[in-house]
Amino acid sequence: MIEQAANLDAADPLAKWRGEFLLDDAIAYLDGNSLGALPKATPDRIAEVVRREWGEDLISSWNTAGWINLPQRLGAKIAPLVGAKSDEVIAADSVSVNLFKLISAALKLQSQNGQRRKVVLSEPGNFPTDLYMIEGLESQGLAEQRLADRGDIESALGDDVALLMLTHVHYKSGEMFDMARLTKAAHDAGALVLWDLSHSAGAVPVDLNGAGADFAVGCGYKYLNGGPGAPAFAYVAQRHQSGIEQPLSGWMGHAKPFDFTDEYAPAPGVDRLLCGTPPILSMSAMEVGVDLMASIGIAPLVEKSSGLSEFTRAAMAEHIPELECISPADPAVRGSQLSFRHENAYELCQALIARKVIGDFRAPDVLRVGFAPAYVRYADCARLVSELRDMLDSGEWRKAEYAERGAVT
Numbered sequence: 001m002i003e004q005a006a007n008l009d010a011a012d013p014l015a016k017w018r019g020e021f022l023l024d025d026a027i028a029y030l031d032g033n034s035l036g037a038l039p040k041a042t043p044d045r046i047a048e049v050v051r052r053e054w055g056e057d058l059i060s061s062w063n064t065a066g067w068i069n070l071p072q073r074l075g076a077k078i079a080p081l082v083g084a085k086s087d088e089v090i091a092a093d094s095v096s097v098n099l100f101k102l103i104s105a106a107l108k109l110q111s112q113n114g115q116r117r118k119v120v121l122s123e124p125g126n127f128p129t130d131l132y133m134i135e136g137l138e139s140q141g142l143a144e145q146r147l148a149d150r151g152d153i154e155s156a157l158g159d160d161v162a163l164l165m166l167t168h169v170h171y172k173s174g175e176m177f178d179m180a181r182l183t184k185a186a187h188d189a190g191a192l193v194l195w196d197l198s199h200s201a202g203a204v205p206v207d208l209n210g211a212g213a214d215f216a217v218g219c220g221y222k223y224l225n226g227g228p229g230a231p232a233f234a235y236v237a238q239r240h241q242s243g244i245e246q247p248l249s250g251w252m253g254h255a256k257p258f259d260f261t262d263e264y265a266p267a268p269g270v271d272r273l274l275c276g277t278p279p280i281l282s283m284s285a286m287e288v289g290v291d292l293m294a295s296i297g298i299a300p301l302v303e304k305s306s307g308l309s310e311f312t313r314a315a316m317a318e319h320i321p322e323l324e325c326i327s328p329a330d331p332a333v334r335g336s337q338l339s340f341r342h343e344n345a346y347e348l349c350q351a352l353i354a355r356k357v358i359g360d361f362r363a364p365d366v367l368r369v370g371f372a373p374a375y376v377r378y379a380d381c382a383r384l385v386s387e388l389r390d391m392l393d394s395g396e397w398r399k400a401e402y403a404e405r406g407a408v409t
């Protein structure tokens with residue numbers, strides 16, 4: 001296994017890109033699906049934005065450094081990674097806030113079309129914030145939440161469903177929905193569709209336009225390497241852009257923010273999703289990460305991601321059969337991650353971290369590892385397997401210190 005990993009790394013066309021990240025060689029970083037690694041160019045770029053653009057050029061940088069267009073510029077760079085047109089994506093706020101805006105917009109669009117539908121359909125066990133945002137709108141009397149298990153989603157698409165809202169790659173299991181099939185099923189039932197691409201963008205094939213998707217959101221701090229708390233992105237299909245209304249009608253989403261008028265008039269296009277002033281430092285950091293992913297190109301990223309996860313799945317099955325893999329065996333329906341169930345998953349995860357193999361734990365019993373294709377090596381995956389085997393055999397994970405809870409992971 002170790003030798004096979006070395007051969008795969010030697011033949012890997014993406015191997016050189018790891019050097020673009022500030023990653024200690026001794027670390028096997030398998031958590032880029034939660035927080036992406038730091039691109040080497042980011043600290044200098046941030047220093048330049050702070051020292052020169054802010055420090056020297058001050059307020060003129062809104063124009064001279066292009067700060068005012070940064071949300072659109074970033075959106076246009078993210079668009080090819082998710083199969084969208086450059087004017088369909090914008091960087092803004094967090095995933096949670098963008099979900100709120102787009103669920104509301106979808107419900108409003110349905111009512112403008114004379115529909116009384118209020119149901120937002122999702123699945124139980126979706127990432128919590130996605131469900132919490134529906135609940136929040138429900139408590140305002142604006143939405144009605146309905147949850148259906150994966151296999152029942154199509155039959156739950158009744159004539160009261162306004163919006164189907166799903167996470168494309170499940171954060172815990174790594175299962176990937178068939179976007180095109182479910183989007184079509186929703187449309188056939190008169191519903192709109194909103195996809196959460198947090199665990200997809202930059203790692204798996206996404207074709208929003210090809211699938212006919214209406215809306216999408218995604219995360220900037222995972223595979224896009226934008227840094228902790230990086231802004232999220234939002235997508236609105238061109239055909240909906242002039243018709244949607246979103247409730248966070250802040251001045252940056254106004255057609256003419258610098259006219260300072262009393263009445264709100266939405267900007268044309270996806271710009272109307274903006275609310276307040278964009279966080280320029282965070283967006284500048286994110287631009288470095290997105291540029292890096294764009295330079296590598298989505299096709300090689302996807303290919304490497306599936307190579308890494310398949311190598312790891314096979315090696316785990318062979319060497320660690322006692323950990324049950326809950327991610328799909330078929331790479332075509334799996335995201336860039338693998339999850340394993342074990343009653344002591346928490347302790348195993350902590351013990352691995354002590355050995356500089358970084359994955360994460362998801363309650364109640366899941367050890368999760370992610371494969372950020374831009375910098376993960378096959379050797380990192382082989383190390384995960386050999387360290388796990390070693391600590392399971394030695395019982396090292398039973399040390400009391402690994403059972404202490406409380407850390408954010």
Ligand SMILES: Cc1ncc(COP(=O)(O)O)c(C=O)c1O
Nearest residue numbers: 094095096127129167171196198
């Ligand atoms: C699927 C999914 N949606 C939403 C979020 C939350 O995004 P944010 O913290 O930007 O609101 C996450 C992770 O944090 C996630 O994994």
Ligand SMILES: Nc1c(O)cccc1C(=O)C[C@H](N)C(=O)O
Nearest residue numbers: 033034035171172198362408409
């Ligand atoms: N955003 C996070 C954070 O601030 C702390 C710890 C984890 C996160 C995450 O992003 C979790 C991630 N969405 C997940 O899939 O579990």
